[in-house]
Each structure stands twice: as structure tokens, then as C-alpha cells.
Amino acid sequence: MSSAKSISLLWGAGSPPCWRVMITLQEKKLQGYKHKLLSFEKGEHKSQEVLKINPRGQLPAFKHGDNIVNESTAACLYLEDQFKSQGNKLLPDSPAEQALMYQCMMEGLTLADKLNAVIYYDWIVPEEERHESAVKRNKEALAAELKLWEGYLHNVAAGSYLAGAFSLADVVVFPNIAFAFRFGLSAGCYPKLAKYYSLLKDRPSIKTSWPPHWQASPQGYDILKDL
Amino acid sequence: MSSAKSISLLWGAGSPPCWRVMITLQEKKLQGYKHKLLSFEKGEHKSQEVLKINPRGQLPAFKHGDNIVNESTAACLYLEDQFKSQGNKLLPDSPAEQALMYQCMMEGLTLADKLNAVIYYDWIVPEEERHESAVKRNKEALAAELKLWEGYLHNVAAGSYLAGAFSLADVVVFPNIAFAFRFGLSAGCYPKLAKYYSLLKDRPSIKTSWPPHWQASPQGYDILKDL
Structure with missing residues (x-):
């Protein structure tokens, strides 16, 4: 079961949980896995194929051989455990x-959760x-949350990631940060988050798995503009 | 840093996140760690000591030496990683x-999340x-969620836990199940969950860390009685 051929992923574009799994698969050098892009708009995530x-x-709906791991963070932990010595190590030693x-x-x-509560309120x-x-209240809670992360990223200017080297913390968190900027977060108000975003967006595992419709229409939304 | 003496835990009684960490500490034979019970009612979780x-x-507010890990699931994963060969193994091999x-x-x-949305709505x-x-709607979502777990526990009558032997899955999930029954869940309507509850409640790591005020007043609430 050690090959990418035994892995399959059903995913939706722009979904941070799907993106986490895709970044991990790239980092662990598991290119060549089977995957299929489904449409949330068409309700394909409720299809029999997914269910x-x-x-x-x-989504994601993820399988490795007969092992099913759909929770994105669980799938990332599982892949790191199963492919410890393959590709990049995503769990620090210290x-x-x-x-x-x-x-x-x-x-x-x-x-x-706090991003979703604002962006998907309606x-x-x-x-x-x-x-x-x-x-x-949801917007205030999100602004307070993002300020916490500004603090966590005090070393980002020195090229540091969330926990030293690039790790599962970045795999899980980065798609949310990208999502926040896609929805209009101000780089001026959140300079560390903006620095982190620009440090990571060209990393090969992330660039390769960038949401296709974000590439096709780089213009995002402005829901978070005044946050 | 391998001794329980370098561990400290600030906790609140009846909090599933705190309970998860306490169960893990017991399972990993880390008895003797420093701990202090704080009162949510008195707002002590907002005290300088916690902040x-x-x-x-x-809560929890958890430290091992200088390493701080407050998210309960993170603390459980960290403890299993740091004390792999001590006490019970909580991560399966297969x-x-x-x-x-x-x-x-x-x-x-x-x-x-779904339990909290019902129990703490007001x-x-x-x-x-x-x-x-x-x-x-919250109650219906919780009932649907609990029915999913009834399905996951189809082997519980044979003495099986969530993922074969007792593992971090049980550490994380059991306190929620105990919480549901404390708040009135019907054993008749959820027989597998009830079986799981009775299989685990006398496990030493769980019994020792049972919320003290639940022991003092075994009578719970009836919020979930009609679910």
C-alpha cells in the first residue's frame, strides 16, 4: 500500500480541508494519486459516490487502500505517520x-470555524x-482571532513557519489564511499574516495545489475588507 | 523532562477537554503531575494565572517543562508522542x-460542537x-450525529473500542459521551452508546479522573432526555 496508486481523493475547489490533504500528498511525494474534482454548486458532495x-x-472523501480518513486533519496526521521517511518530514523532532x-x-x-461563521453566515x-x-459579534471574534495569529507569526520575517520548519501546522493553517485573503483581508492591517501568505504561496506543494478557479479568476471578494 | 513532576495542568471539573488530558496522563502513567482545579462559575478560567x-x-492550560499545549487533542497527541513507550500505547500499530x-x-x-450547541445554547x-x-435544528443535528456514532459502535458488544484497542479516539470521544448521558441522553434510544459508556466508565484512567462534582451529585440534567 505504499504507492500513490492506492490513494484516491474526491475534492472540491477552494475548500481548505481538501487543500490540506492535497498539500500533504505533495509534501510526502505522493504525486500520481487518483483524484476527482467535484462541484459544491452542483451538490456533488452529496452524491452517492461521496456518501x-x-x-x-x-469533501474531502479520502481513501488509502481500504482505509478511509475523511477528516482533513486526521488524513494529514495519518499520511505523515504512514509515510514518515518519504518526502518532507512534517512532524518536528524537538x-x-x-x-x-x-x-x-x-x-x-x-x-x-471563525472564518466560516463570517464568510458563510447567510x-x-x-x-x-x-x-x-x-x-x-462574529466579525469581532474573527478579528480578535486573526490578531492572535499575528502574534504567533512574530518570527515570520526571519523566514520562520508556525513551528520552526514547515510542518503539519502550516499544512492545516495556510489554506485558512489564503482563504481569508481571498475574501478580502487587508494586508495592511495584518502584516504578519500577509508576510506568511507571501512566504508560502509559491512553495511547490502549495502552488501546485492552488484552487483552480482562484487561478482562473484572481479577483476575490471583499467580505473581510474592513476587518 | 521525562517525569510527571515537570507537568502542570490547570483544569475545570466536568470539562470534556480537561478530562481528555487527565485520562491521557493516567494512561501514560504520569500520575503525580501538578494540577489545580479552577472554577468556571467564579470565572477563574479568565484569571491571570490561566491567561x-x-x-x-x-481550560485546560497545560505545560510540560516549558512546552505549552492547551488544545486538548493536541496535548493528547503530544503526550503520546513524548511518552511512546511509557504506560499504555494509545496509537495503534496497524x-x-x-x-x-x-x-x-x-x-x-x-x-x-453539536453537544455544546444544544446544552449551552442559552x-x-x-x-x-x-x-x-x-x-x-440544533437538536435534530445532534440526534443525527449521535445516530452516526451508534453505527460506529456496532462492535461494542464484543468489547471493542472505537478503533480496536483503547486509543486516543476513546480518550477524545468518551468524555463527550459521558457528558451526553450526564445531560440526560436516553440509554434506551442509544443502546450502543450506553454500552460503550458502561464499558469505559470503570476503566481506571477514567474512574480516577471522573469529574468530582458528578461523583458528589450523581443526579444529572434532563436537557437531552427527549433526543
Whole structure:
């Protein structure tokens, strides 16, 4: 089962969870895996093809041989464990960096939740339950969250990643940061995040897996412009 | 840094995230670590003592030497990595069980989110933003989630845990299940979850770390009674 041929991935473009798995596959030199791009707009993530791998009807739907791992962070941890000595090592050796890596990786999920609460508010909350006060509170919570990450990235100007060398923390967090800038986050207000974004966007594993429709239409949105 | 003496934990009673870390410390034979019980009611999780370790003002606040790991799942992964050959192994060897372990561990966080959305609705949502329709939808989402877990536990009658032997998946998920029953979940409607609960509740690492106020007043709540 050590070959990329036994790996298959159903994915959706621009989904940070899918992107995490794709970056990890590139970093672990598992190019050549089977994959299929599905459309969220057409509801293909709720198709039988997905549901038989991922009963939640979500993407990614990921298989390695008979082993199914759909939660993106779980899939990244699993791939690092299964292919320890292949490609780039994504788990630091030193206890201090390992502590930081696990911590940032899991905090990255909180960042994702807070981004989604703002960006997808109208999609998540039915019209008759929407409140300006909730929108405002969600935005404030996201701004506070992003300021925490500005602090975490105090060493980014020296070329440092979240936990020293590039690691699973960056794999999990970077797609959220890219997502924030795609949705209009101001580089001026969040200079460390902007520096981190520009440091990582041309990394081969990330560039290769860049969301195709972001490439096709580089112009994003402005939902987060005033954050 | 290999001794329990270099570990300190600030915790709150009945918090599933804190409980996960305490179970892991027991499983890894790290008894004798420094710990301090703080009161959520008195707001002690927002005290300077916590904030200097966990800037989010949340519990657990966990340190091993100078390494800080506050996200509970991160702390469990870190402890398993740092103390691989000490106490019980919590990461399976076989790729199939490892896949299942990582998957269940991360899905456990979704279960926790859905439990919290129901149990803490009035605490999370300001009075003027509450809607009966949201309460109903949250309950339906939780019931659907719990039914998924009923399915995952189809082998529990044979004494099987979430991913074969007891693992980090159980460490992360069990406190949520115990929490659900504490808040009134019906054992009759969720027989596999009830079986799992009774299989695990007397495991030494779990029994020793049982929330003290649950022991003092075994009577719980009935919020989830009709789920």
C-alpha cells in the first residue's frame, strides 16, 4: 500500500480541508494519486459516490487502500505517520517544536470555524434567524482571532513557519489564511499574516495545489475588507 | 523532562477537554503531575494565572517543562508522542486501526460542537437572538450525529473500542459521551452508546479522573432526555 496508486481523493475547489490533504500528498511525494474534482454548486458532495466513502456528505472523501480518513486533519496526521521517511518530514523532532506544531494545528480549526461563521453566515443561518448583532459579534471574534495569529507569526520575517520548519501546522493553517485573503483581508492591517501568505504561496506543494478557479479568476471578494 | 513532576495542568471539573488530558496522563502513567482545579462559575478560567499559559482564557492550560499545549487533542497527541513507550500505547500499530483512530478522534470534535450547541445554547446565544427553530435544528443535528456514532459502535458488544484497542479516539470521544448521558441522553434510544459508556466508565484512567462534582451529585440534567 505504499504507492500513490492506492490513494484516491474526491475534492472540491477552494475548500481548505481538501487543500490540506492535497498539500500533504505533495509534501510526502505522493504525486500520481487518483483524484476527482467535484462541484459544491452542483451538490456533488452529496452524491452517492461521496456518501459511500464519507457518510457526512462532505469533501474531502479520502481513501488509502481500504482505509478511509475523511477528516482533513486526521488524513494529514495519518499520511505523515504512514509515510514518515518519504518526502518532507512534517512532524518536528524537538519536543518544543512538536508542542507548538500540535497546538497550532488544532488552533487552526478554531480559526477555520471563525472564518466560516463570517464568510458563510447567510448560508448557515436561515433568513428569519439572522441578526446584525450576531454578524457584528462574529466579525469581532474573527478579528480578535486573526490578531492572535499575528502574534504567533512574530518570527515570520526571519523566514520562520508556525513551528520552526514547515510542518503539519502550516499544512492545516495556510489554506485558512489564503482563504481569508481571498475574501478580502487587508494586508495592511495584518502584516504578519500577509508576510506568511507571501512566504508560502509559491512553495511547490502549495502552488501546485492552488484552487483552480482562484487561478482562473484572481479577483476575490471583499467580505473581510474592513476587518 | 521525562517525569510527571515537570507537568502542570490547570483544569475545570466536568470539562470534556480537561478530562481528555487527565485520562491521557493516567494512561501514560504520569500520575503525580501538578494540577489545580479552577472554577468556571467564579470565572477563574479568565484569571491571570490561566491567561499567562493560555491566552484564550480557556481550560485546560497545560505545560510540560516549558512546552505549552492547551488544545486538548493536541496535548493528547503530544503526550503520546513524548511518552511512546511509557504506560499504555494509545496509537495503534496497524494502518487500518490508525486510520480509524485519527478519523474518530477528529470526528469527536464535531460531536462535541453539536453537544455544546444544544446544552449551552442559552449561554452562547444572547436572549434577543434566540429562536425556537434554531433550538429544534440544533437538536435534530445532534440526534443525527449521535445516530452516526451508534453505527460506529456496532462492535461494542464484543468489547471493542472505537478503533480496536483503547486509543486516543476513546480518550477524545468518551468524555463527550459521558457528558451526553450526564445531560440526560436516553440509554434506551442509544443502546450502543450506553454500552460503550458502561464499558469505559470503570476503566481506571477514567474512574480516577471522573469529574468530582458528578461523583458528589450523581443526579444529572434532563436537557437531552427527549433526543
